[in-house]
Amino acid sequence: MILLAGLPNEPPLARVASALDELGLPYRTIDQRQHVNLHLSLDPAGDHGIPQGRLKSPEVEDIALEEVTGLYQRLHSDESFPELCNLPQDDPARLRFGRFVTLFTAFSDLCSGRVLNRTPGMGTNNSKPFQAQIIARAGFAIPRTLITNVPGRARKFVRDAEARGQEVIFKSASAVRSIVRAVTADDLARLDRLRICPVQFQERVEGRDVRVHVVDEQVFATRITTTGVDYRYASRDDGGSTVLEPFTLPPDIAARAVRLAQSLNLPLAGIDLRETPTGEWVCFEVNPSPAYSYYEANTGQPISEAIARYLAGY
Amino acid sequence: MLVFLCNPGDVMAGPFVAELRRRHRLAAQIITPQELVYAPDMQHLLGEAETYSAVTLKTHGTLENASITGLVNRVDFLPDAHLANVNAADRTYIQQELLAIWSSWISALPCPVLNRPTAISIAGPVYHPAIWHHYAAAVGLPVAQVIYDADLPDPQTPAPVHSAIVCQGVCYSPTLPRELFAACCELAAYAGLDMVELLFGSGPGGTVFSHASPIPDLSQANANLIAQVAEIFRDCQT
Numbered sequence: 001m002i003l004l005a006g007l008p009n010e011p012p013l014a015r016v017a018s019a020l021d022e023l024g025l026p027y028r029t030i031d032q033r034q035h036v037n038l039h040l041s042l043d044p045a046g047d048h049g050i051p052q053g054r055l056k057s058p059e060v061e062d063i064a065l066e067e068v069t070g071l072y073q074r075l076h077s078d079e080s081f082p083e084l085c086n087l088p089q090d091d092p093a094r095l096r097f098g099r100f101v102t103l104f105t106a107f108s109d110l111c112s113g114r115v116l117n118r119t120p121g122m123g124t125n126n127s128k129p130f131q132a133q134i135i136a137r138a139g140f141a142i143p144r145t146l147i148t149n150v151p152g153r154a155r156k157f158v159r160d161a162e163a164r165g166q167e168v169i170f171k172s173a174s175a176v177r178s179i180v181r182a183v184t185a186d187d188l189a190r191l192d193r194l195r196i197c198p199v200q201f202q203e204r205v206e207g208r209d210v211r212v213h214v215v216d217e218q219v220f221a222t223r224i225t226t227t228g229v230d231y232r233y234a235s236r237d238d239g240g241s242t243v244l245e246p247f248t249l250p251p252d253i254a255a256r257a258v259r260l261a262q263s264l265n266l267p268l269a270g271i272d273l274r275e276t277p278t279g280e281w282v283c284f285e286v287n288p289s290p291a292y293s294y295y296e297a298n299t300g301q302p303i304s305e306a307i308a309r310y311l312a313g314y
Numbered sequence: 315m316l317v318f319l320c321n322p323g324d325v326m327a328g329p330f331v332a333e334l335r336r337r338h339r340l341a342a343q344i345i346t347p348q349e350l351v352y353a354p355d356m357q358h359l360l361g362e363a364e365t366y367s368a369v370t371l372k373t374h375g376t377l378e379n380a381s382i383t384g385l386v387n388r389v390d391f392l393p394d395a396h397l398a399n400v401n402a403a404d405r406t407y408i409q410q411e412l413l414a415i416w417s418s419w420i421s422a423l424p425c426p427v428l429n430r431p432t433a434i435s436i437a438g439p440v441y442h443p444a445i446w447h448h449y450a451a452a453v454g455l456p457v458a459q460v461i462y463d464a465d466l467p468d469p470q471t472p473a474p475v476h477s478a479i480v481c482q483g484v485c486y487s488p489t490l491p492r493e494l495f496a497a498c499c500e501l502a503a504y505a506g507l508d509m510v511e512l513l514f515g516s517g518p519g520g521t522v523f524s525h526a527s528p529i530p531d532l533s534q535a536n537a538n539l540i541a542q543v544a545e546i547f548r549d550c551q552t
Contacts, residue, residue, distance in 0.1 A: 038464075039463075039464060039465060040463070040464040041461055041462065041463040041464070042444055042461070042462045042463075043459075043460070043461050043462075044444040044445065044447040044448035044451070044460070044462065045447060045448060045451035045457050045459070045460075046448070046451075049451075049452050051448060096464065096465065099464045099465075100464040102442060103442075103444070103462055103463075103464045104464075105442070106442040106444045106445055106462075107444075109442075109445055110444070110445060110448050120432075120439075123432060123433050123434040124432075124433045125433070126410070126413075126414060126433045126434045127413070127414035127415070127417050127418050127433035127434075128414065129358060129360055129414065129415065129418035129419075129422075130414065130417055130418040130421055130431075130432075130433040131433060132360050132361075132418075133360070133365065133418065133421065133422055136360075136361075141361075142360060142361045143361050144359075144360075144361035144362065145359070145360040145361045146357065146358070146359050147356075147357065147358040147359075147360075147415055147418075147419075148355075148356060148357045148358070149353075149354075149355070149356050150354075150355050150356075150357070153355075153357055172407075172410075172411060172414075173411050173414040173415050173418070174407075174410035174411050174413065174414035175410070175414075176406075176407050176410045176411070196396065196397070196400070196408065197408045197411050197412060197415075198356055198358075198411075198412075198415050200415075202361075203361075
């Protein structure tokens with residue numbers, strides 16, 4: 001049985017549901033908006049190494065967890081639900097919601113079927129410098145990066161980059177507030193705030209953005225032409241524009257992308273690459289829960305179909 | 315320098331480190347996460363031919379990544395007392411940043427590290443109790459029958475009556491039946507932990523797995539475990 005879990009009308013989940021419909025593959029959907037009526041029990045020791053359990057939802061028949069052969073999950077935190085986000089952290093409704101998500105996630109890690117994606121792979125994006133080390137080991141170049149709490153070191157890093165004609169950006173090291181900004185003169189004037197927490201500075205890499213979605217061993221590359229520092233926010237921030245087009249990666253780069261996704265334990269991955277004017281391929285980060293639908297909607301690349309086929313065991 | 319990264323309250327790390335120094339002649343030092351997080355100077359440089367990291371501590375001066383010859387990681391959280399006056403949203407953000415930065419900094423050390431951090435846990439791999447339970451059953455350790463239910467508090471784990479410390483494929487316990495040692499080592503390997511304490515309780519049919527900790531109680535450490543840790547790091551001393 002294929003299970004989709006999250007918000008059914010969220011585009012990534014909705015597109016996989018449509019693809020499963022078109023392929024004639026049966027599936028069940030767990031609507032997280034019905035969280036009050038979702039019930040989950042799990043026997044982790046299970047039977048012959050297979051965890052057993054029941055998932056009860058008002059909209060579908062009870063689901064035997066041991067029968068789940070494919071799972072695509074895009075679970076949201078309680079902050080995404082208006083009826084929960086303003087409640088105190090220790091409110092029983094909020095605690096129950098958290099227990100459900102935690103237990104469902106534990107099940108997904110133990111599920112013997114195909115899962116997009118499991119916790120160990122999902123976690124690497126919580127530390128971008130940590131993930132960058134794995135990216136480098138996979139053979140991609142990574143941007144020159146300094147994390148420091150010393151204003152003088154940060155200023156020197158910026159000066160050295162400028163001397164080479166490079167701009168410097170800063171961005172969070174964790175997955176929180178992950179918006180990229182160029183370092184300005186105002187920023188350099190308030191670097192004393194670094195004392196409370198180190199900050200990640202990165203040399204801006206010139207070149208063409210390519211977003212790569214890996215689904216198992218299939219690769220979908222999308223070239224992005226933008227006017228912004230961060231194409232995801234270009235239109236919103238700068239009144240700029242972004243154009244997406246299908247792109248064919250050199251075979252060795254495509255193979256490297258698959259290896260990187262595999263080394264991160266991510267059967268589904270969104271890899272941010274930039275091809276420099278000298279032909280070098282730099283990788284910025286790997287998104288373990290990619291909103292691939294944005295790229296599919298703009299290019300027609302059949303990513304949701306690939307996900308559906310993967311979940312079905314093809 | 316062999317670094318024992320320990321919380322200030324980790325009182326049994328002191329005698330363990332003292333034995334490493336006295337009996338095994340290792341240059342081992344205890345460093346607390348407070349010393350790292352409140353360090354006046356830290357840097358972590360990526361994207362060069364080799365990653366370079368350094369930290370200047372008030373107690374031990376500047377430590378470059380190449381001068382740390384080994385690290386035993388016994389830290390499960392990073393201090394945040396310096397954030398007491400920061401608003402809640404920014405405090406949460408900074409806590410996440412500190413975890414992301416220091417987990418990367420420690421992971422990048424080229425020397426042997428017992429329990430290298432992950433991107434989401436400074437202590438190394440962490441698992442929900444249900445996953446520990448599954449792994450324990452999978453490797454053949456006796457487990458109690460438990461059901462986790464999202465509508466109920468998590469089941470109580472059996473009160474510990476036996477403890478075993480596993481360090482890189484060797485199991486130490488004065489009381490646990492020896493026939494369980496191999497499965498204990500397999501469980502530690504399954505979990506991806508170099509060093510772990512496994513606790514066992516009593517069930518209706520005898521000993522059953524209870525829970526695990528990536529920060530073993532070193533008061534349980536015997537001379538053989540100390541000698542093994544010394545051996546792991548001996549070749550790395552400069």
